[in-house]
Amino acid sequence: MNKAEFEAILEQIEGGGAKLVAVSKSVDIDALKELASFGQLDFGENRVQELERKIQGLAGISTDYSRLRWHFIGRLQSNKIKTLLALRPALWQSCESVDAALSVEKRLSYELPCLVQINSANESSKQGASLNEAVDIYHEICQRCKLLKPVGVMSIGANNSDESVIAKSFEDTYKVFESLQKHGAKICSMGMSDDWRLALKCGSNMLRLGRILW
Numbered sequence: 559m560n561k562a563e564f565e566a567i568l569e570q571i572e573g574g575g576a577k578l579v580a581v582s583k584s585v586d587i588d589a590l591k592e593l594a595s596f597g598q599l600d601f602g603e604n605r606v607q608e609l610e611r612k613i614q615g616l617a618g619i620s621t622d623y624s625r626l627r628w629h630f631i632g633r634l635q636s637n638k639i640k641t642l643l644a645l646r647p648a649l650w651q652s653c654e655s656v657d658a659a660l661s662v663e664k665r666l667s668y669e670l671p672c673l674v675q676i677n678s679a680n681e682s683s684k685q686g687a688s689l690n691e692a693v694d695i696y697h698e699i700c701q702r703c704k705l706l707k708p709v710g711v712m713s714i715g716a717n718n719s720d721e722s723v724i725a726k727s728f729e730d731t732y733k734v735f736e737s738l739q740k741h742g743a744k745i746c747s748m749g750m751s752d753d754w755r756l757a758l759k760c761g762s763n764m765l766r767l768g769r770i771l772w
């Protein structure tokens with residue numbers, strides 16, 4: 559994607575009141591550098607080792623890249639927590655349970671914001687708290703963690719060709735977000751390459767886009 563194309567998409571995203579996280583899991587450092595040169599600062603990765611490889615690769619090129627903000631959006635195995643935390647991610651978007659939160663909290667030495675991931679369409683292929691549990695999990699993390707700070711929710715839209723089913727999964731996530739706003743929730747992260755326009759309409763304020771950017 560060239561700069562004009564990127565700026566056209568960004569304008570729609572920001573015009574819709576959302577922030578863009580560029581998901582770089584499927585591309586290499588050169589593609590990432592190009593997007594950074596267009597001014598993009600927020601990037602997302604779903605594997606700790608790949609995140610480490612990219613951060614180290616960029617640090618070897620220029621200290622300018624220390625300004626980038628990394629979002630961890632994947633499954634976090636407990637044997638990778640230490641490595642992830644050493645990389646100082648900006649936001650852990652895929653916290654799915656109190657247990658996972660406590661394992662991270664135990665190893666934290668700085669404040670880390672997180673999102674509670676919600677499996678809003680209740681799909682067995684996806685991680686995440688159920689819609690029913692999400693609010694309680696959010697509160698329990700707030701109460702039991704000092705350094706890990708919940709700041710919102712994240713969800714992947716339903717894997718369905720019927721747009722109304724996808725919309726329902728976004729709307730349900732948004733309702734949870736709304737009820738948590740009075741408790742400090744600020745981020746509702748939903749929408750990927752195939753469904754980001756719909757996610758924006760349903761109240762998303764953070765899009766995680768991969769394929770369409772590269």
Ligand SMILES: *Cc1c(COP(=O)(O)O)cnc(C)c1O
Pocket residue numbers: 581583604631632714750751752766767768769770
């Ligand atoms: C890969 C991924 C994305 C981006 O997906 P695209 O379809 O490439 O836009 C967003 N969120 C999560 C959690 C992902 O794993």
